[in-house]
Amino acid sequence: MQTQTPAASDVILDRMMALHPKIIDLTLDRVWRLLAALDNPQDRLPPVIHIAGTNGKGSTQAMIRAGLEGAGLTAHAYTSPHLARFHERIRVAGKLISEPELSAVLDECYAANGGESITYFEITTCAALLAFARTPADYTLLEVGLGGRLDATNVIETPALTILTPVSIDHEQFLGDTLGKIAFEKAGILKRGVPCVVGPQPDEALEVIEAQAARLGAPLIAYGQHWHVYEERGRLIYQDERGLLDLPLPSLPGAHQIQNAGAALAALRHLGQGETACESAMTRVEWPARMQRLKTGPLCEATPQAELWLDGGHNAAAGAALGAHLAGLAPRPTHLVCGMLNTKDVTGYLRPLAAQAQSLTAVSIPGEANTLSAEETASAARAVGLPAETADSVLAAVQHIVQSDPHARILICGSLYLAGGVLRENG
Incomplete structure (x- = not known):
């Protein structure tokens, strides 16, 4: 190649x-x-x-x-x-x-x-x-x-x-x-x-x-x-x-x-x-990775019936804003795919989201020295009452979610660096 x-x-x-x-x-x-x-x-x-x-x-x-x-x-x-x-x-x-x-x-x-x-x-x-x-x-x-x-x-x-x-x-x-x-x-x-x-x-x-x-x-x-x-x-x-x-x-x-x-x-x-x-x-405003709906690309092809969103917010205030936004959407089972940096208040970010999501699948952020491990993010999610597991990649995470819930709302979140990687790989 x-x-x-x-x-x-x-x-x-x-x-x-x-x-x-x-x-x-x-x-x-x-x-x-x-x-x-x-x-x-x-x-x-x-x-x-x-x-x-x-x-x-x-x-x-x-x-x-x-x-x-x-x-x-x-x-x-x-x-x-x-x-x-x-x-x-x-x-x-x-x-x-x-x-x-x-x-x-x-x-x-x-x-x-x-x-x-x-x-x-x-x-x-x-x-x-x-x-x-x-x-x-x-x-x-x-x-x-x-x-x-x-x-x-x-x-x-x-x-x-x-x-x-x-x-x-x-x-x-x-x-x-x-x-x-x-x-x-x-x-x-x-x-x-x-x-x-x-x-x-x-x-x-x-x-x-x-x-x-x-x-x-x-x-x-x-x-x-x-x-x-x-x-x-x-x-x-x-x-x-x-x-x-x-x-x-x-x-x-x-x-x-x-x-x-x-x-x-x-x-x-x-x-x-x-x-x-x-x-x-x-x-006329456009600003990627701020509650951006993904409609094309490999991730969407892997989840044709799901509703796929991407957000790069990463602190407690961003988590609260995201939680409020999810609360205002039409009811639909919501699952998070989350990767975060170890410099962030992970608990503060996830706490407002726990009431709005059924589960969280944690990933590490590829290529980032300061990434939290997937298990550390999953552990923080469980601590705020959010059922959590880990996956090796965002693609693996969304594929796993739609196996049990094909019509899920999936929100990929937790870091602008994770969001950037998703946008690059998803074309």
């Missing part, structure tokens, strides 16, 4: 992994050094919308992008992690970065770095900023990788707008073990005098965000104070001081997407966009 030659960008990305011993090492010193060597591309970007938060960053960014594009505008967009291919992280004026352009900017950053220590995320973020600085667009959408204050994206002196989606407990080993500490890191993207759209927040997080905003004179556009959003009779109702919008529900399923939609609409309204952009944000 002929082996496929890796893309040039893959070879460079592999080389970049060796430049720093840690995957995550939060500081901005190395980023500033490389950006200076690249002639500071971060200072030559179209107006920047910078988004931080624990859950909903990617969905909110995708809705804003859909809205801007629906209004005939273009936007660069940076997001992480990728699911199937690295190119997904970098959209240049609306299109996924091409292989030649990606290879060129990665090579340029690697050369400019001169062999110095720098993390993979830091050097690839610099490559994205370099690509964005060289192509005209109306806006730049930057999603924080981790935290905010010391994240590699936090190098924009004066963004047009910042956004904080809901803050919850996650990545405690890097950001702190309380909501207040985590909110402080997220609120590190606030800039003096720059407005910030704030999604629904726990009181402890909101207090920290408000204190940081007051210190910087950053006006807040906060959920429950300056804007409201809710579902009514199958429509999305959004209201702020400019008036009321009656819109279709977002095409991303789940009650939690209502609040993400509200933050996106608040951002679009602040940017002066009208109803065309707001409606497009709801109807």
